[in-house]
Amino acid sequence: MNWEDLRIFLEVSRAERLSVAARRLRIDASTVSRRLHQLETSLSAQLFERTTNGHKLTEDGQRLVVRATKMEQDATLAYEQIALHNTSEQGTVRIGATEAFGNHFIAPNLAELHRQHPKIEIELLQFARDVKISRNEADIAIAVEQPKGTSMIVTKLTDYQLQIYGARAHQARYAKVSLPTLANLPWVSYVDNLLFTEQLSYLNEVSENIAPLFRSTSIISQYSAIKSGLGVGILPCFLAEQDRDLVKLLPDEVTITRSLWLTTHPELKRLTRVATVWEYLKQLTQTQQQLLIPAQSLL
Numbered sequence: 001m002n003w004e005d006l007r008i009f010l011e012v013s014r015a016e017r018l019s020v021a022a023r024r025l026r027i028d029a030s031t032v033s034r035r036l037h038q039l040e041t042s043l044s045a046q047l048f049e050r051t052t053n054g055h056k057l058t059e060d061g062q063r064l065v066v067r068a069t070k071m072e073q074d075a076t077l078a079y080e081q082i083a084l085h086n087t088s089e090q091g092t093v094r095i096g097a098t099e100a101f102g103n104h105f106i107a108p109n110l111a112e113l114h115r116q117h118p119k120i121e122i123e124l125l126q127f128a129r130d131v132k133i134s135r136n137e138a139d140i141a142i143a144v145e146q147p148k149g150t151s152m153i154v155t156k157l158t159d160y161q162l163q164i165y166g167a168r169a170h171q172a173r174y175a176k177v178s179l180p181t182l183a184n185l186p187w188v189s190y191v192d193n194l195l196f197t198e199q200l201s202y203l204n205e206v207s208e209n210i211a212p213l214f215r216s217t218s219i220i221s222q223y224s225a226i227k228s229g230l231g232v233g234i235l236p237c238f239l240a241e242q243d244r245d246l247v248k249l250l251p252d253e254v255t256i257t258r259s260l261w262l263t264t265h266p267e268l269k270r271l272t273r274v275a276t277v278w279e280y281l282k283q284l285t286q287t288q289q290q291l292l293i294p295a296q297s298l299l
Contacts, residue, residue: 005039006068008032009047013065014137016054069135077267090119093277096131096138097124100219101260104239105288106142106281113280120273129196131263139274140281141263145197153269157260158285160292162202164249165240167229171247174232179253183209186231188222191215202234202256238291257293260285 008025012032015021022029040047047061057065097106102124110122125131131141147154164182166174177185189203189212203210214230216222219239226233227245234256240246262281268274285292 002039003071005035005042006071008035009039009061010065010068010072010136012036012048012055013057013061014135016056018055065135072136073265073267077270089117089272089276091271091273092121092123093140093273094123094125094138095140095142095277095281096127097142098144098219099126100223100236100239101142102126103220104236104242105291109284109288113277116280117273117276120276122277139264139268139271140278142281143261143263144199144258146259146261147263150263151266152263153266154261154263155282157262157282158289158292159257159259161237161294162234162256162258163237163240163251164206164232164254165226165235165246166232166249167227168245168247170229174247174249177249179207179250182250182254183207183211186214187212188214188216188225188231188233190219190222191217199258205256206234206254237294238288241291241294 011021018029045060048055
């Protein structure tokens with residue numbers, strides 16, 4: 001069995017699309033397709049269901065991905081140990097996070113990490129779902145829901161707050177808003193039946209009568225719509241507090257709190273570069289508590 005075929009197989013299982021996997025592997029999509037067929041032929045098994053929504057693992061594919069991921073992890077660790085990278089702060093660390101936390105909290109704070117550890121390279125992947133550490137999608141995952149029943153290392157990173165925001169240009173509209181009248185405003189929110197976790201379901205904590213006029217699976221799209229004046233919505237404070245074009249509504253009456261969780265594989269945590277980034281993220285959230293939990297900072 002050719003390891004290169006397995007490497008391609010693993011990347012397609014993570015990306016679920018040939019074009020995305022090919023881009024990550026820096027080879028042609030036709031090569032990815034050919035190597036997958038080659039692997040399936042050698043195993044006499046179909047590893048993927050080819051659908052209009054991408055490549056989905058079959059039962060045989062799911063069995064192979066577990067074994068191949070373990071092989072990849074063992075090979076990576078062996079290489080690190082032999083090359084002595086596990087005792088030096090150098091190499092690449094891949095972080096998986098939600099788009100809001102990745103774009104508006106992690107990315108703006110990487111310059112200091114680079115200054116302290118110039119030989120550590122960061123790859124930031126943004127997911128609208130749980131990051132699968134077990135499939136090597138990332139070295140460190142930041143989840144909005146605490147992983148259950150896992151062999152991974154999991155620790156609470158931080159709490160963060162969300163509040164109602166609207167466009168500052170329309171601030172006069174909100175002057176007389178109260179809790180009973182909130183549902184009368186135009187609202188922006190998530191597509192409820194496409195939420196990957198109930199931790200992103202906020203509206204019922206505000207009012208059961210809210211019917212959004214705009215919904216999106218992307219919090220960044222919601223943020224843009226709110227900023228444009230389309231409606232009001234619930235945004236993480238670490239995102240909205242940095243934008244002077246937004247204003248809070250009923251900050252004393254409505255504050256929602258959620259948590260973020262750090263996850264990694266025990267073997268990866270042994271690598272110095274991963275442990276360094278892990279600790280940096282924990283220290284960063286501690287120093288940025290005023291941005292993450294602004295209401296608490298006023299107490």
